[in-house]
Amino acid sequence: MNVVYASNDGYARHLGTSLYSLLDRNQLEETITVYILSVGMSQENQSRLKQIADHFDRSLKMIELGDLKKRFPYEVDTGGFDISAMGRLFAGTVLPESVEKAVYLDCDTVVLGSLRKLWAIDLGKCVLGAVMEPTIYPSVKEQIGLEPEDAYFNSGVLLMDVKAWREQDVERKILDFYKSLGGRTFACDQDTLNGALKGRIKPLSPRYNFFTNYRYFHYRDLVSQSPAYKAVPKNLFRRAKAHPAILHFMGDERPWKAGNRNHYRMAYERYLEKTPWRGTPKEKGQELYMAAYHLMDYATFLCPPVRRYISKKYGMKVVESRGK
Numbered sequence: 001m002n003v004v005y006a007s008n009d010g011y012a013r014h015l016g017t018s019l020y021s022l023l024d025r026n027q028l029e030e031t032i033t034v035y036i037l038s039v040g041m042s043q044e045n046q047s048r049l050k051q052i053a054d055h056f057d058r059s060l061k062m063i064e065l066g067d068l069k070k071r072f073p074y075e076v077d078t079g080g081f082d083i084s085a086m087g088r089l090f091a092g093t094v095l096p097e098s099v100e101k102a103v104y105l106d107c108d109t110v111v112l113g114s115l116r117k118l119w120a121i122d123l124g125k126c127v128l129g130a131v132m133e134p135t136i137y138p139s140v141k142e143q144i145g146l147e148p149e150d151a152y153f154n155s156g157v158l159l160m161d162v163k164a165w166r167e168q169d170v171e172r173k174i175l176d177f178y179k180s181l182g183g184r185t186f187a188c189d190q191d192t193l194n195g196a197l198k199g200r201i202k203p204l205s206p207r208y209n210f211f212t213n214y215r216y217f218h219y220r221d222l223v224s225q226s227p228a229y230k231a232v233p234k235n236l237f238r239r240a241k242a243h244p245a246i247l248h249f250m251g252d253e254r255p256w257k258a259g260n261r262n263h264y265r266m267a268y269e270r271y272l273e274k275t276p277w278r279g280t281p282k283e284k285g286q287e288l289y290m291a292a293y294h295l296m297d298y299a300t301f302l303c304p305p306v307r308r309y310i311s312k313k314y315g316m317k318v319v320e321s322r323g324k
Contacts, residue, residue, distance in 0.1 A: 001029055001119050002102040004095070004160075006037040006065075006087030011107040012045035013277035014256065016052060021111040021271045023056040029116065033059045035095060035102070037087040039068055048276040063094050072175065076183040086189045088158065089174055092165035100163035106156040106248065109209075110267045113245035118208050121159060126202040127170055128193065129159030131209035134226030135217070137311075140186045144195030151228035153201050155190040156248045157209035170197070203231055210244035212264045213251040216300040216307075225308075252293055256280075259287030261294040 003022060007015045019034065026032060034053060038046070046062055053060035068083050069076060071090060078086070088104050095102065103115060123129055130153035141152055165171065177196035178185070185191035194201070206214075214222070219234045247264050249255060255265035256272075260282075272278065300307040 001026070001032045001115065002035065002095075002099050003032060004035045004037065004088070004091055004102045004104045005107060006039070006084055006104075007041060007107050008039040008082065008084040009042050009045055010082060011084065012041060012049070013272070013275070013280055015107040016045075016049055016275040016277055017268055017272045018105060018107055018109045018111065019049060020052050020274050021267075022105070022115075023052065023058055024271070024274075025111045026114055026116075027056065028114070031059075033061065035099070036060065036062050037091070037094065038062055038064045039084040039087060040064075040066070051276055065090065065094065072178075072183065074179050074183050076178070076188075078188045079184060079186065081188050088155065089189055089192070090171065091160060092162055092171050095162060100161075102160045102162050104155075104158040104160055105246070108249045108254070109156060110247045110249075110264075110271060111245070112247060112267060113207075113243070115208075115245065118159060118204070118245070121202070121204070123159065123161050123164075123202050126200050127161045127164045127168065128153075128197060128200065129202040129204045130154060130193075131157060131204050131206050132226070132229055132232065133211070134222045134229040135214075135311075136226075137186070140191060141194075143185065144181070144191050146194065146198065149227050150198065151201075151203060151231070152194055152226065153190075153203075154209055154211070154248070154250070155187075155193055156250060157204075157246055159202075159204065173197075205240065206232060206237055207240035207243065207245045209246055209248050210240050211248050211250040212262055213253065213297065213300075215241055215263050216297040218301070218304065221304040253290065253297070256282055257286055257290055258282040258284045259290035261290065261297075 005015050036049060050060050065087050068086050121129055132151050133154040136152045138148060146152060174192055174196045178192045219237050223229045247267055253260050253262045255262050255268035296307060
């Protein structure tokens with residue numbers, strides 16, 4: 001099994017937490033090779049990650065991407081998102097030729113189960129497998145050429161056919177599509193993958209990328225926002241919520257922020273304490289925002305339109321503030 005992460009120093013401790021959970025929950029796998037696509041990560045943080053891999057007697061390989069902006073033949077604007085996330089777009093180029101398939105994981109994930117069944121999924125003619133994100137803004141789908149009824153996928157967990165990626169020159173197609181959008185979209189790499197690979201992404205079970213804020217969404221509301229989500233049976237969504245294989249701390253209620261009330265935060269905290277970053281204090285300064293965010297969670301459950309109104313009115317402002 002090949003697993004890929006992309007990170008800089010800013011996300012190194014979250015990557016370490018995810019990495020420890022991955023290796024801990026998949027100890028029965030015969031082989032796991034982890035590739036870290038580094039964007040200027042320090043030697044200290046690289047050494048800490050290697051300590052985790054060594055603890056489980058697993059292979060970890062660092063691949064330095066350098067200045068990512070230089071890999072684009074045009075100007076790019078990530079709109080407040082960390083540019084290191086764009087590293088996944090270059091996996092086909094930078095990974096060794098021997099790697100023909102890989103699971104990509106965002107740094108803000110925690111693995112709670114075996115990934116054997118995920119790894120065994122046949123992608124057929126698709127080049128990616130991903131989990132649908134039905135709550136994306138309709139305007140985002142429109143910008144990248146998707147119809148309202150089309151599925152939109154989250155890029156936090158990807159099952160990648162790296163061999164096909166190379167053979168079909170997918171990287172060039174992705175970069176060309178991003179250029180056609182002026183090098184700027186709402187969710188940069190995620191929007192680019194959805195637009196450039198429309199019809200070539202295989203839907204995966206939500207248990208392999210369960211967004212923690214979806215705990216508060218009703219299944220019927222997700223389907224109402226994106227009819228494509230009917231492809232996910234209601235009982236499958238419920239099982240994913242109760243027994244996720246991969247948690248994704250998507251949204252602003254992050255477990256490393258002081259004052260957060262994320263229902264799944266203990267999974268992150270438990271694994272963080274097993275890493276060389278144990279004891280790292282939580283980030284302060286957003287306690288009131290965390291309280292307000294948690295109230296929005298309950299509003300989501302009690303009255304879904306409230307969540308949609310707040311997200312539409314303030315969502316983009318929050319994203320843009322990340323880059324300041």
